[in-house]
Amino acid sequence: MKNELVVLGTGAAIPAHGRYLSSQFITLNDRYYLIDCGEGTQFQLSKYKLKISRVNEIFISHLHGDHFFGLFGLLSSLNLLGRTKNITIYSPPGLEAIINSCFIGSGLILRYTINFIEILPQDGYQLIFEDKMNKVYSFPLEHRIDTIGFRFEEQPKERNIIKEKLHPEIKLADIILLKKGVDVKDENGNVRFRASDFTKSAPDSRSFAYCSDTAYFPKLSDYVKGVDLLYHEATFHSSEQERAKTTCHSTALEAATIARDAEVGALLIGHFSSRYDTTKVLKEEAKSIFPLTFAAEEGMNIPIDKRIIKNLKD
Amino acid sequence: MKNELVVLGTGAAIPAHGRYLSSQFITLNDRYYLIDCGEGTQFQLSKYKLKISRVNEIFISHLHGDHFFGLFGLLSSLNLLGRTKNITIYSPPGLEAIINSCFIGSGLILRYTINFIEILPQDGYQLIFEDKMNKVYSFPLEHRIDTIGFRFEEQPKERNIIKEKLHPEIKLADIILLKKGVDVKDENGNVRFRASDFTKSAPDSRSFAYCSDTAYFPKLSDYVKGVDLLYHEATFHSSEQERAKTTCHSTALEAATIARDAEVGALLIGHFSSRYDTTKVLKEEAKSIFPLTFAAEEGMNIPIDKRIIKNLKD
Numbered sequence: 112m113k114n115e116l117v118v119l120g121t122g123a124a125i126p127a128h129g130r131y132l133s134s135q136f137i138t139l140n141d142r143y144y145l146i147d148c149g150e151g152t153q154f155q156l157s158k159y160k161l162k163i164s165r166v167n168e169i170f171i172s173h174l175h176g177d178h179f180f181g182l183f184g185l186l187s188s189l190n191l192l193g194r195t196k197n198i199t200i201y202s203p204p205g206l207e208a209i210i211n212s213c214f215i216g217s218g219l220i221l222r223y224t225i226n227f228i229e230i231l232p233q234d235g236y237q238l239i240f241e242d243k244m245n246k247v248y249s250f251p252l253e254h255r256i257d258t259i260g261f262r263f264e265e266q267p268k269e270r271n272i273i274k275e276k277l278h279p280e281i282k283l284a285d286i287i288l289l290k291k292g293v294d295v296k297d298e299n300g301n302v303r304f305r306a307s308d309f310t311k312s313a314p315d316s317r318s319f320a321y322c323s324d325t326a327y328f329p330k331l332s333d334y335v336k337g338v339d340l341l342y343h344e345a346t347f348h349s350s351e352q353e354r355a356k357t358t359c360h361s362t363a364l365e366a367a368t369i370a371r372d373a374e375v376g377a378l379l380i381g382h383f384s385s386r387y388d389t390t391k392v393l394k395e396e397a398k399s400i401f402p403l404t405f406a407a408e409e410g411m412n413i414p415i416d417k418r419i420i421k422n423l424k425d
Numbered sequence: 426m427k428n429e430l431v432v433l434g435t436g437a438a439i440p441a442h443g444r445y446l447s448s449q450f451i452t453l454n455d456r457y458y459l460i461d462c463g464e465g466t467q468f469q470l471s472k473y474k475l476k477i478s479r480v481n482e483i484f485i486s487h488l489h490g491d492h493f494f495g496l497f498g499l500l501s502s503l504n505l506l507g508r509t510k511n512i513t514i515y516s517p518p519g520l521e522a523i524i525n526s527c528f529i530g531s532g533l534i535l536r537y538t539i540n541f542i543e544i545l546p547q548d549g550y551q552l553i554f555e556d557k558m559n560k561v562y563s564f565p566l567e568h569r570i571d572t573i574g575f576r577f578e579e580q581p582k583e584r585n586i587i588k589e590k591l592h593p594e595i596k597l598a599d600i601i602l603l604k605k606g607v608d609v610k611d612e613n614g615n616v617r618f619r620a621s622d623f624t625k626s627a628p629d630s631r632s633f634a635y636c637s638d639t640a641y642f643p644k645l646s647d648y649v650k651g652v653d654l655l656y657h658e659a660t661f662h663s664s665e666q667e668r669a670k671t672t673c674h675s676t677a678l679e680a681a682t683i684a685r686d687a688e689v690g691a692l693l694i695g696h697f698s699s700r701y702d703t704t705k706v707l708k709e710e711a712k713s714i715f716p717l718t719f720a721a722e723e724g725m726n727i728p729i730d731k732r733i734i735k736n737l738k739d
Contacts, residue, residue, distance in 0.1 A: 125502050126468055132498075150498040151465050154440055174531040176501045183494045184446075184464040188439050205530045212526035216519045217488040218570045256532050 113138050114317050114415045116340065118381065119155040121407040123324075123346050123360075124177050126151070127385035131409055132177040133323060135342065136161045139415055140244040140265045145169045146321050152181035153188055159410055164194065168240060170247070171202035172323055173258035179206065183213055190221045199226040201239055201249070203257035232257050236334055241266075250334040252325035254359045260325070262335060263415075265316035276309050319415045320375075323382050326356065327365035332372035339417040341370050342407075345380035345393050363393040367400035376417035381407035427452050428631050428729045430654065432695065433469040435721040437638075437660050437674075438491050440465070441699035445723055446491040447637060449656065450475045453729055454558040454579045459483045460635050466495035467502055473724055478508065482554060484561070485516035486637055487572035493520065497527055504535045513540040515553055515563070517571035546571050550648055555580075564648040566639035568673045574639070576649060577729075579630035590623050633729045634689075637696050640670065641679035646686035653731040655684050656721075659694035659707050677707040681714035690731035695721035 115138050122130030132149020136156065143165040145152075156163050163185065171179050179202070189198070200206065207227035214221065230239060232251035240247040245265055252258040269290040277286075285295045285304060295304040320335035323344035335341050346360035355362050361369075363380055370378035378401050383390055394406040403420070405413060414420055429452050436444030446463020450470065457479040459466075470477050477499065485493050493516070503512070514520065521541035528535065544553060546565035554561040559579055566572040583604040591600075599609045599618060609618040634649035637658035649655050660674035669676050675683075677694055684692035692715050697704055708720040717734070719727060728734055 125505050126471060126498075131468075150495070151468055154445075154465055157440060176497055176527075176531055176533065179531075180494075180497045180501070181464070183490055183497070184440075187490045187494070191439050209527050209530040213490075213523050216523040217490055217493075219490065 114140065115412045116319060116342070116379070116415055117159055117161060118379075118407045118409060118411045118413075119152055119159070120147075120149050121381045121383055121390075121409060122149075122177070123344075123382045123384050124175075125385050128388050129409070130383065130385075131155055132181070133172075133382060134181065135321065136166075137263060137319065137415070139263055139317060139319065142242070142244050143167075144247075144263070146261060147172055147178045147323070148181040148185055149177045150180040150184075153185045155409065156185075163189065164192070167196065167198060168247075169198065169200045170261050170321075171200060171206060172252070172260065172321065173203055173254060173256055174205055174209070175256065175324070178323075182206075182210065186210070186221070186225065187214075187219060190219070190223065194223045197224045197226060199228060199240075201228045201230055201247075201261075203232065203259060204229040230259050232259050248334075250331075252322060252331070253328050254324045254326065258324060260320060260322040260331070260334060262318065262320040262338065264318040267316055268313040270306065270310035270313045272310055281309070315417065317415050317417075322369070324360055326359040327361050327368070329372070332369050335369065335373045335375060337374055339376040339420060340379060340413060340415050341373065341375040341377070342379045342381060343369055344382035345397060346382050346384045348387070348392050348396055351384075351386075363396040364400060367397035367404060370397075370401040370404070376403070377413070377420040377423070378404040379407055379413060380404060383407075428454065429726045430633060430656070430693070430729055431473055431475060432693075432721045432723060432725045432727075433466055433473070434461075434463050435695045435697055435704075435723060436463075436491070437658075437696045437698050438489075439699050442702050443723070444697065444699075445469055446495070447486075447696060448495065449635065450480075451577060451633065451729070453577055453631060453633065456556070456558050457481075458561075458577070460575060461486055461492045461637070462495040462499055463491045464494040464498075467499045469723065470499075477503065478506070481510065481512055482561075483512065483514045484575050484635075485514060485520060486566070486574065486635065487517055487568060487570055488519055488523070489570065489638070492637075496520075496524065500524070500535070500539065501528075501533060504533070504537065508537045511538045511540060513542060513554075515542045515544055515561075515575075517546065517573060518543040544573050546573050562648075564645075566636060566645070567642050568638045568640065572638060574634060574636040574645070574648060576632065576634040576652065578632040581630055582627040584620065584624035584627045586624055595623070629731065631729050631731075636683070638674055640673040641675050641682070643686070646683050649683065649687045649689060651688055653690040653734060654693060654727060654729050655687065655689040655691070656693045656695060657683055658696035659711060660696050660698050662701070662706050662710055665698075665700075677710040678714060681711035681718060684711075684715040684718070690717070691727070691734040691737070692718040693721055693727060694718060697721075 119134035120131030343366035345363035390406040397404040433448035434445030657680035659677035704720040711718040
C-alpha cells in the first residue's frame with residue numbers, strides 16, 4: 112500500500128514559470144484526500160492519473176483564490192462524470208456561499224451532496240475527521256484571513272505478535288486481545304498470557320501536516336510535532352524577510368526552523384513566489400537548518416513514512 | 426499588423442485528451458479581446474505569450490462553467506499584476522453576482538473596476554461595443570441557458586486613392602474628402618474632383634463570428650453572414666445527432682451547414698466532446714459540406730482575413 116503525497120501545484124498567488132497553484136493529493140492508509148484546490152487542479156489530477164473519484168474529503172486551508180478557485184471546475188466535472196456519492200469539504204467559513212452562488216448562477220444542479228464543514232481557527236487544535244483508518248486535526252495558522260493547517264495521522268496500529276512465542280494453547284480470540292495490548296486471563300481472573308510477553312510495540316502511525324499559508328510563529332511546531340512529513344510554505348527567501356512579515360508568509364529559513372523544532376521526518380517546501388524562477392536558493396536556505404528538505408515540484412511524489420523518507424535523496 | 430484568432434481551449438464541459446476549456450484570444454485591427462474564459466485560461470495565455478494586459482473587453486457567451494470558471498483566477502491575477510485600468514465584461518445576466526460573491530467571500534478587493542454589461546439574448550442582433558477600430562454585435566444562440574454569439578467587425582475602411590491620378594491641384598484636404606467617398610466641390614458648388622474618379626472602393630472590413638454553445642438553427646447563418654472566419658461549436662459527430670439535439674449542441678455537419686449558408690471565408694470547429702480522442706471524424710464530416718474547415722487545437726492561430734485564409738491549407 113502506498114502512503115504518499117503527490118504535489119499538484121507549487122506556485123504562490125499567480126501561476127508563473129510553469130507552476131500550478133496549491134493542491135496536493137494524499138494517499139494514507141488506503142484512503143485518499145485532496146488538500147487545497149487552486150485553478151487547474153483537475154488538469155493536474157488527470158495528468159498524473161490520480162483518481163479524484165476515490166476522494167471523499169477535501170480540505171481547504173483558506174479562501175484566497177490560489178487555494179480554491181479550482182473547486183468550481185473540479186466539483187462540476189465530478190457531476191458530469193456521474194458522481195452521486197457525497198463529498199465533504201472542510202474549510203474556514205464562507206466557502207458554501209461562494210460555491211452555491213456560482214453553481215446557482217450557472218444553473219448547475221449537482222447530483223451529489225456537498226457537506227460543507229466550517230472550521231473556526233479560534234477553536235485551536237481539534238479533531239475534525241476520523242474513520243477507522245485515519246484521523247485529521249486542524250489548527251490555526253497566521254495569515255491575513257482565517258487560515259487553518261491540517262495534520263493527518265493513521266489510527267494507532269495494533270501491537271505485533273512475536274510469532275516465535277506462539278503455541279497451540281493461544282487461541283485466535285487470545286491473539287486479538289494480545290494485539291490490542293490486553294492481557295489474557297483465566298476464569299478466575301489470573302493472567303494466563305501477558306501482552307508484553309507475546310507482542311512487541313505497534314509500528315508508529317504515519318503522519319503528515321500541511322501548513323500553507325502562514326507567517327512564522329513558534330507554537331506551530333507543537334501542532335506538527337513529530338510528523339513523518341511536513342509541508343510548509345516557503346514563499347520567500349530570508350532576504351525578503353520584511354515582505355514575508357507584512358504579507359503573513361514564511362521564509363524558507365522559518366519553514367526549516369519549524370521542521371527542526373518539531374523534529375519531523377522530512378520537510379517539503381512550496382508555495383514559491385513568482386520572483387523565484389528556480390527554487391534552488393530556497394532549498395539551500397532551508398537545508399542549512401533542516402537537511403532533509405525537499406523543494407516541491409509539480410508531479411513530485413514523496414512517501415509519508417519516516418522509515419522510507421530518511422533514506423531518500425533530496 | 427496581425428489580425429488573428431488564437432485558440433486557448435477546444436474541449437467541451439470536461440478537460441480530456443489534453444484539451445483546455447473554451448477561450449480564444451482575438452487580435453483585430455490593433456485591438457485585443459478575450460472570448461470565453463474556461464478554467465486554465467490564464468495558464469494558456471501565459472504559455473502562448475499573449476498579453477492579457479492589452480485586453481479591455483472580455484466577452485462571455487454563457488454561464489456554463491466551462492466557459493467562465495477561469496475568470497476568477499484571471500481577474501484576480503490581473504489585480505496582483507497591478508492592473509488599475511477598467512475592464513468590461515459582456516455576458517448574459519448573472520455574472521456580476523457570481524464574481525462579486527466569490528471575491529467578497531475571499532476578501533479580494535480589486536484595484537481596478539469591472540464594468541459588467543448584461544446582454545439579453547431576446548434583444549436579438551445588436552451592436553454592443555464600438556470604438557474607432559472595431560464593432561462587436563451580439564446575437565442569440567439556442568442553448569439550454571441564455572447564450573449569445575458575437576460578431577466582430579473592423580470599422581469600414583476608407584476608399585483607396587488611385588495614386589497615378591493624383592496631380593498638384595489636389596490638396597491634402599481634398600484627399601481626405603475623396604477617401605471618405607465625398608466629391609470635392611468649388612465655391613459655387615460645382616464638382617471639381619469626383620471621388621469615384623480618384624479612388625477605388627475600400628478594402629473589405631475583416632470580420633469574425635463566435636458561436637458556442639448552440640443547437641443548429643437556420644437563422645444563425647444570417648447573423649454570421651459573410652464573415653472572414655466563423656468559429657462554430659461542433660460538439661458531436663452526426664452519428665450523435667439525437668444527443669446533440671437534446672443537449673442543444675451542434676454536429677460538425679450542422680456547423681458546416683451554417684458556414685456554407687452564411688458564405689463565410691473559413692470555418693473553425695471546436696468545443697469537442699470528450700468522447701472524441703481525435704477530431705479527425707468531425708473535421709472530415711464538416712469538410713464534406715464546407716471544404717475550408719479547420720479543427721481547433723490548443724495554441725493554433727488562424728488569420729482573420731479572407732484574402733489570407735483562402736490560401737491556407739487545413
